[in-house]
Amino acid sequence: MPLNRFSSYETDGFFDEMFGLGDGSEPLDHYHRLVSRIAKLDGERMEAKQRQAASSFLEHGITFTVYGDDKGSERIFPFDLIPRVIPLTEWQLVEQGLSQRIIALNLFLNDVYHGAKIIKDGIIPREVVESSPHFRREMIGFDVPRDIYIHICGSDLIRDENGKYLVLEDNARCPSGVSYLLENRQIMKKAFPLTYRDMSVRPVEAYPELLLKTLEFLSPRQSGKPVCVLLTPGVYNSAYFEHTYLARQMGIEIVEGRDLITTDGFVYMRTTHGLVQVDVIYRRMDDEFLDPTFFNKDSLLGVSGLMDSYLRGNVSLANGIGTGVSDDKVTYAYVPEMIRYYLDQEPILDQVPTYLCWKEEDCKFVLENLPDLVVKPANESGGYGMLVGSASTQKQRMEFAQRIRASPRDYIAQPIVALSRHPTFCEGRIEGRHVDLRPFILYGEDVEIVPGGLTRVALEKGSLVVNSSQGGGSKDTWVLKD
Amino acid sequence: MLSRVADTLYWMSRFVERAEGVTRLVEIHRDTDLESDARSGDFGYWHSTLQSMCAKEQFEEDEMQGPDAFLLFSSQWNNSVINSINSARENARMVRDQLSEEIWVELNSLYHFLNSNNAILEYQNDESSFFRRIIRFSLVFQGLSDATIHHDEGWRFMSLGKYLERADLTSRVLDTLTLLGSDPSRLDLIRALRSCSAFSAYRKRYRGALTMHNVADFLLFSQDFPRSIRFSIRGVDAQLHEISGVPSGNFSNEAERLAGSALAQVNFSNIDSMIRSGLHNSIDDLQKKLMEVGQSIFETYVLLPFEIKSASPLPLLQMQQQQ
Numbered sequence: 120m121p122l123n124r125f126s127s128y129e130t131d132g133f134f135d136e137m138f139g140l141g142d143g144s145e146p147l148d149h150y151h152r153l154v155s156r157i158a159k160l161d162g163e164r165m166e167a168k169q170r171q172a173a174s175s176f177l178e179h180g181i182t183f184t185v186y187g188d189d190k191g192s193e194r195i196f197p198f199d200l201i202p203r204v205i206p207l208t209e210w211q212l213v214e215q216g217l218s219q220r221i222i223a224l225n226l227f228l229n230d231v232y233h234g235a236k237i238i239k240d241g242i243i244p245r246e247v248v249e250s251s252p253h254f255r256r257e258m259i260g261f262d263v264p265r266d267i268y269i270h271i272c273g274s275d276l277i278r279d280e281n282g283k284y285l286v287l288e289d290n291a292r293c294p295s296g297v298s299y300l301l302e303n304r305q306i307m308k309k310a311f312p313l314t315y316r317d318m319s320v321r322p323v324e325a326y327p328e329l330l331l332k333t334l335e336f337l338s339p340r341q342s343g344k345p346v347c348v349l350l351t352p353g354v355y356n357s358a359y360f361e362h363t364y365l366a367r368q369m370g371i372e373i374v375e376g377r378d379l380i381t382t383d384g385f386v387y388m389r390t391t392h393g394l395v396q397v398d399v400i401y402r403r404m405d406d407e408f409l410d411p412t413f414f415n416k417d418s419l420l421g422v423s424g425l426m427d428s429y430l431r432g433n434v435s436l437a438n439g440i441g442t443g444v445s446d447d448k449v450t451y452a453y454v455p456e457m458i459r460y461y462l463d464q465e466p467i468l469d470q471v472p473t474y475l476c477w478k479e480e481d482c483k484f485v486l487e488n489l490p491d492l493v494v495k496p497a498n499e500s501g502g503y504g505m506l507v508g509s510a511s512t513q514k515q516r517m518e519f520a521q522r523i524r525a526s527p528r529d530y531i532a533q534p535i536v537a538l539s540r541h542p543t544f545c546e547g548r549i550e551g552r553h554v555d556l557r558p559f560i561l562y563g564e565d566v567e568i569v570p571g572g573l574t575r576v577a578l579e580k581g582s583l584v585v586n587s588s589q590g591g592g593s594k595d596t597w598v599l600k601d
Numbered sequence: 602m603l604s605r606v607a608d609t610l611y612w613m614s615r616f617v618e619r620a621e622g623v624t625r626l627v628e629i630h631r632d633t634d635l636e637s638d639a640r641s642g643d644f645g646y647w648h649s650t651l652q653s654m655c656a657k658e659q660f661e662e663d664e665m666q667g668p669d670a671f672l673l674f675s676s677q678w679n680n681s682v683i684n685s686i687n688s689a690r691e692n693a694r695m696v697r698d699q700l701s702e703e704i705w706v707e708l709n710s711l712y713h714f715l716n717s718n719n720a721i722l723e724y725q726n727d728e729s730s731f732f733r734r735i736i737r738f739s740l741v742f743q744g745l746s747d748a749t750i751h752h753d754e755g756w757r758f759m760s761l762g763k764y765l766e767r768a769d770l771t772s773r774v775l776d777t778l779t780l781l782g783s784d785p786s787r788l789d790l791i792r793a794l795r796s797c798s799a800f801s802a803y804r805k806r807y808r809g810a811l812t813m814h815n816v817a818d819f820l821l822f823s824q825d826f827p828r829s830i831r832f833s834i835r836g837v838d839a840q841l842h843e844i845s846g847v848p849s850g851n852f853s854n855e856a857e858r859l860a861g862s863a864l865a866q867v868n869f870s871n872i873d874s875m876i877r878s879g880l881h882n883s884i885d886d887l888q889k890k891l892m893e894v895g896q897s898i899f900e901t902y903v904l905l906p907f908e909i910k911s912a913s914p915l916p917l918l919q920m921q922q923q924q
Contacts, residue, residue, distance in 0.1 A: 178706050375605065390602055
């Protein structure tokens, strides 16, 4: 009997990306070719390929920094060799849903900073918007270049127990992870060249070009080639690899705050031949750190006078200032309403029902049902500070209940979604692990989304947390041509 | 190019050159120590070497086993091979976008090797492989720098770093000979030459006669040996003029003036006059001048005239969360 590495695979009742709602014996059509390739690989070959991939990541310095670890140690983002496959029709739906969403989010931002009709019409309460820590009063009345606030968005999608795609959150400030998407593809092409070719996978390599096009579209100086730079907090930042990677792929300078200075409302970078004017800054740091004369006075990372230049329209920022109000997890609950309100359309992608702890009745419900809910801080990222009810202890729940009572605005809760699983190579065996998907959406002249996105996988058995900082890994995502 | 990037490239290349130089020193010393008439004790060659590297006190405070382990692996001394490679890699990480993938992979692989247990194990079990690995890395690094990136301004700053570091290392090797406390023996002279990879080149030039006079003459004044002080300073001078576009023999900034004056000093003096005024002092002067060149490169190309010197940002503040 031929070797079949999937013969003992169990879907355990979850929706499985490869086997759908089946029991794990018959893969979905779009996975057939891949399954027949992997099923024949013996454990040693698979492990050798896996090791090769890991050492390639380390050698190339494709690493992230883990905070809270006093060594500031660099780790590779664990990579799983079994790619996720998405058929074209399924992807097209996701693509349309995401485009619709980024357009609505931008209309929302434009609205809240220009008169806030949506509040006046009673769609979203004033206090939700104004209590968001990322709401920037300074932006009221300011016209951002091209009326676009979110140029780069990373929205996290999950699939529920029936395989329906749901939006879990939007990252509209500094989403990261796209470099892994691009690097994973390079590794996969080396690991399974023929399978990759035979399956006609849609390429992703155009991302840096599309990103640069998006940035150049914003330039206040439209004559000549705009000078775009990527502003990084520096070499100790967790996503530093990605910053250099993108800068290199776009052929633009990667700058730190100390490389820029402002004079008379213009921003310049300091070069060996004097000062050069900068038009567009792709900033990979949060609003608060950008300009010590404007926001956080203690920030040594920013550039004094940057906000002044921005508000005078002499330099463009991507993303714009104040986008955080749209990816606040409380605002998130209102996105379907926004889509209906601004676009007069039904949302193409559903999202997870959300309980807002600042509402009395919701708060009561949350506190009574903690074991069955996921509680998340409204404004954290990286999977920090959340409570997965089913996997928590009584003590942790007590602590959370206290925190929620103390500052209800800062917490939301959602039912625990049985995230879909994907066969994943775990210590010599193939087992199901929970996954999500982060596509990267670019909004410039047009909305552009490279096919697929970063599939993140919770490598720990049973875990639902896919963040790199919490033991998550990633997979390549293959969107098929037909 | 960005001033900070120029500065970072310059230091990256200095640190790589330094790691190679120090490794070669240790390799040659370990090998020469096997000879029955090698120096030992307080006026031993190791001792003078540490002194010429300004590392004597640090060595005494350090817990390392011997001078070899100290020079290679000390975590306290900035110029140990491991710290030099770590610094080179840290600098490279800051300018990843300027380097070719090949350069980065070589440097990063060596970094991971040196910071693993395998490094000490390899040194203990097979030191010649260990030395070869590091020296070979440096040579590959230089080859890749020449063959895989633009020879633009960034490359020139890398060359500047390399030549300045070389001039400095050779001057220290030569200084070691003046610090021995007695006339250098034949073995000491061979040691010094080999520390600069200069033994066969020297032989070709002098056909065998090993004297302090000739060795010093060679290491200081050789026109065409690529590790002589004169050759290296000429490299510094040439790169500086390439960067500014000002013809050689003129100067448009302090770095060029100082480099030109150091070059004139080696071009228009000879070994006899140097020995007359005291070799150790002359070398010391030259070293000081080289340091000033380094400082003025920084002031010319990195700092802006109106700049207030501020401390570098704390790593902690860079630790913002990324979504």
